[in-house]
Amino acid sequence: MKSGSNNHGHVLPLRVYLTVGAALFVLTGITVWVSTFNLGPYNLVVAMIIAATKGLLVAFFFMHLFYDNKLYFMIFGFAIAFIAIFIVLTMFDTQARADVNPIEGRVIQPEAAIYEQKPALSPADSSVHK
Numbered sequence: 001m002k003s004g005s006n007n008h009g010h011v012l013p014l015r016v017y018l019t020v021g022a023a024l025f026v027l028t029g030i031t032v033w034v035s036t037f038n039l040g041p042y043n044l045v046v047a048m049i050i051a052a053t054k055g056l057l058v059a060f061f062f063m064h065l066f067y068d069n070k071l072y073f074m075i076f077g078f079a080i081a082f083i084a085i086f087i088v089l090t091m092f093d094t095q096a097r098a099d100v101n102p103i104e105g106r107v108i109q110p111e112a113a114i115y116e117q118k119p120a121l122s123p124a125d126s127s128v129h130k
Contacts, residue, residue, distance in 0.1 A: 012061070020061045027054050044091070052080075 031050050039046060060066040065073050 020057050024054055
């Protein structure tokens, strides 16, 4: 009796892995670049879109979901869609708390240091370089 398996892994060309790896590096650079801007309430949206794109690239190519049984692809897609729906609903809840309870909707400590706008230091002003 033959004791083997006919299941072979998905062998992808090195070019695919290098392309996906380069895309992940570029998206990481975009994440760092975008973090230098103050987009207001859209900071989280942009960060989540970039992170989701990176996660999908990893799942599709490094975890081979793109080339595997389409049932697994659909299950993964539905799971991601429902996670996105739940995150969006949660974000709507946190944005609308002031409509229901004005005390919970306001900033706890408006004079906190995180809300202050500070000027950027030049390299000559920094104590690290002295």
